[in-house]
Amino acid sequence: MNQVFSNSAKNQQSTFNNCSHEQLIQLGWPDDFDFEIDELCQTLFLPFIEEQLDILREYDKKRNPLSDYMFYQHAYDAAKAVRDTALELGLGQRVANNMYYATLIHDLGKPELPPEIWDIDGTPNAEQKALKRKHVDLGVKKFENTFNYINHPFKDLAIDIIKHHHEAVNGQGHYGLTGDEISRPAKLAAIVEHYDGLTHPRPHQIKRGDKFDAPSIFEKIETRYKGHFDQDIYAAFKAMKLNEFNNNTPVLDIEEETPSEELGL
Numbered sequence: 002m003n004q005v006f007s008n009s010a011k012n013q014q015s016t017f018n019n020c021s022h023e024q025l026i027q028l029g030w031p032d033d034f035d036f037e038i039d040e041l042c043q044t045l046f047l048p049f050i051e052e053q054l055d056i057l058r059e060y061d062k063k064r065n066p067l068s069d070y071m072f073y074q075h076a077y078d079a080a081k082a083v084r085d086t087a088l089e090l091g092l093g094q095r096v097a098n099n100m101y102y103a104t105l106i107h108d109l110g111k112p113e114l115p116p117e118i119w120d121i122d123g124t125p126n127a128e129q130k131a132l133k134r135k136h137v138d139l140g141v142k143k144f145e146n147t148f149n150y151i152n153h154p155f156k157d158l159a160i161d162i163i164k165h166h167h168e169a170v171n172g173q174g175h176y177g178l179t180g181d182e183i184s185r186p187a188k189l190a191a192i193v194e195h196y197d198g199l200t201h202p203r204p205h206q207i208k209r210g211d212k213f214d215a216p217s218i219f220e221k222i223e224t225r226y227k228g229h230f231d232q233d234i235y236a237a238f239k240a241m242k243l244n245e246f247n248n249n250t251p252v253l254d255i256e257e258e259t260p261s262e263e264l265g266l
């Protein structure tokens with residue numbers, strides 16, 4: 002058993018298990034509404050989420066078919082990982098579900114950009130990197146423009162995650178925010194985002210024989226990206242992922258699962 006593996010057993014985190022409803026809200030976790038029964042969530046935000054996922058799926062079809070990093074699948078994988086980590090942290094089903102729905106649309110700005118930008122052969126140059134980063138601001142704009150007349154905590158949560166899912170606590174993220182300038186939900190989304198990106202091999206990584214199983218990815222994160230992530234949330238995410246890896250949880254085939262089923266409709 003390697004080092005990454007054995008550490009995971011000790012890292013079972015239920016950091017927020019004993020927090021009250023009020024404490025969770027104070028800590029920035031979205032426990033002040035319940036997406037699954039809230040009227041505005043069900044009548045306004047849910048149809049919007051479904052629409053954005055359909056747009057992502059259509060957009061993926063315009064991209065290089067050789068790329069295995071499809072954004073429709075990524076949206077579900079990221080949302081599921083956020084939900085499972087929230088449960089691992091002891092945040093409860095309501096926070097986990099609210100985080101799930103907000104994360105589904107974290108990359109809604111991507112289809113605003115030319116599809117070729119995502120599958121460049123080799124390392125993108127500074128200009129191409131800057132263009133890719135614009136998906137964050139474009140996503141915020143799209144969401145804000147659609148719901149500019151609404152005040153709702155889901156709107157605040159979604160905008161936070163859309164805007165800050167590429168932040169790093171050491172200031173090396175998109176906007177250079179550090180530590181407590183980044184909310185806990187955004188810190189969680191950033192960990193999941195980073196991990197999921199690393200599970201999709203680039204051709205040069207395959208050529209040099211990189212491994213892409215969960216323990217290898219954690220080794221890579223801990224070697225190259227030390228200090229990027231909130232340690233408690235990272236530990237819970239890692240415990241959840243390694244548990245999944247150990248139990249060899251089958252990955253759901255997105256083709257066999259309709260969005261409506263996945264959304265719990």
Ligand SMILES: [Fe+2]
Nearest residue numbers: 107108166167
């Ligand atoms: Fe993103």
Ligand SMILES: [Fe+2]
Nearest residue numbers: 075107108194
């Ligand atoms: Fe993403």
